[in-house]
Amino acid sequence: MKIGLIVNPIAGMGGKVALKGTDGVVEEAIRRGARPIALDLARLFLHELSHYPECRKIEFLTGADGLGEDALKDFEFSFEVIKHRKIKYKNVLGVEIPDTTSEDTKTLVRLMIDSVNLVVFAGGDGTARDIYLAIDKKKPILGIPTGVKMFSGVFAASPEDAARILVEFLKGKAKVIERDIMDLDENAFRHDELKPQHYGKALTPYVEFLIQGAKEPSKTNEAEDVEAIIEALYEELEDGIYFLGAGSTIKKLKDMLGIKGTLLGVDIVEIRNGEARLLVKDAQEKDLLRFIDRNPKIVVTIIGGLSFLFGRGNQQFSAEVLRHIPKENIIVVATPSKIEKGIVRVYTGDREVDEKLKGYIRVRISPWAERMVRVI
Structure with a gap:
């Protein structure tokens, strides 16, 4: 079974430093002391997955360098790298980060969509939205939670739970259902305005207690x-x-x-x-x-x-x-x-x-x- 794996390398950097997100403010996040966390959380997912014999059935299709390859090369999974372009790195106050954008995420999805059974991604709501816009309902998606808010219903409760959901999916025991894609206006969010937007519903493998719900408004x-x-x-x-x-x-x-x-x-x-x-x-x-x-x-x-x-x-x-x-x-x-x-x-x-x-x-x-x- 082929599984797509895409990592948003800057996801979640704004959390501990009170930026409520990372889109557009990665340099400020680093200035406040933030460091990349998405690859480490993707590795937690892969580490948990490696404990299950079912993982031997998997062949991953992933992005180059920090878009997925850097996580997978630390494990013994079979994987193929999609090199859609040469990924450059930029140094921000001594921190090396891949110079990538949401277009890299969308491009990778479009290049792997016909070959994979499921796209697993490490990111937050912005990454979920980008993948949903590129994949629509052609294939199911599953989020490894590495962002800040993660109000969408496509995320596992933890990286380890994402691995457990994937195992159930491999065994044919996970129902594939529609789940909400939500995202906030991060600029408004940083100014104490809550402006959630519903973008649609994505197909997601569902296992009770392992996948989170979607954000609901107060009654x-x-x-x-x-x-x-x-x-x-x-x-x-x-x-x-x-x-x-x-x-x-x-x-x-x-x-x-x-x-x-x-x-x-x-x-x-x-x-x-x-x-x-x-x-x-x-x-x-x-x-x-x-x-x-x-x-x-x-x-x-x-x-x-x-x-x-x-x-x-x-x-x-x-x-x-x-x-x-x-x-x-x-x-x-x-x-x-x-x-x-x-x-x-x-x-x-x-x-x-x-x-x-x-x-x-x-x-x-x-x-x-x-x-x-x-x-x-």
Whole structure:
């Protein structure tokens, strides 16, 4: 069986450095300290896949150098490289990155579409959209999550889960169904405007619990419930340092505290004698680490549809940050509809940290009630 593999080499670089994405801002991401992560996550996918005897059936068709070849050459998979053009590299502040664009992704898809059974890609929503536009519904696609937001429904929950889905696909046990392709206006996103757009539906191999949902808008009839939960939480906050996460739910808390926080970023706040002070607006991972020795608490919500607590759109809460935060210092607020599946997800890329977070966590679902929800 032939499988296409395409890597977007800059995907995800904007996450930890609070850029909400990487398209068009890769130099700024590097200036803030970001480094490429997509190839490493593609290697995690391939490493997991290599454990299954079914992988011996696979012949990969991939792009040159950082577009896929550099990941595959570290393993013993059979693969063929499509050299559609010579890939040049550029040095940005000492970091070497392939000089590629979305056109390289689309070209590779068009060149492999007639030869492969499935296209697997490492990237985010922008990469998913590019592949969908080039492939339409001629072949199924599956995303290895390496971007920042990943609101589309074509992504596995983790690189390792992408490998497990591919194995089920090889065995003929994965249903191929239509899944939403979503993307945001990243420039608007960086200016605290949420402008999601639905581009269509792609064919995707589906295995329950291994593939994520697509982003769902907040339910308008729950606005009063959210307000009541936040008001109750506001009254209970003790003095200390708080890392306040992204989203409209937590933004209500920021407004109630009287700080000019971000809608879509992480803000660091100190409460002293009942008064809140904004210490860092739109914080990066390195900002959070500066306050890690002051016993901070995290306040976050769950992304509707995706069921993610950490790992989608809030990579500032990295494994390095979460390693130092006790589980009891994580305050989760959400309306009942966001936890109706009975699970929430975390993925930091660090097995030890993910295991620490797994089990059960308290979720505040009303002014007077909490629910224990399983973390997977």
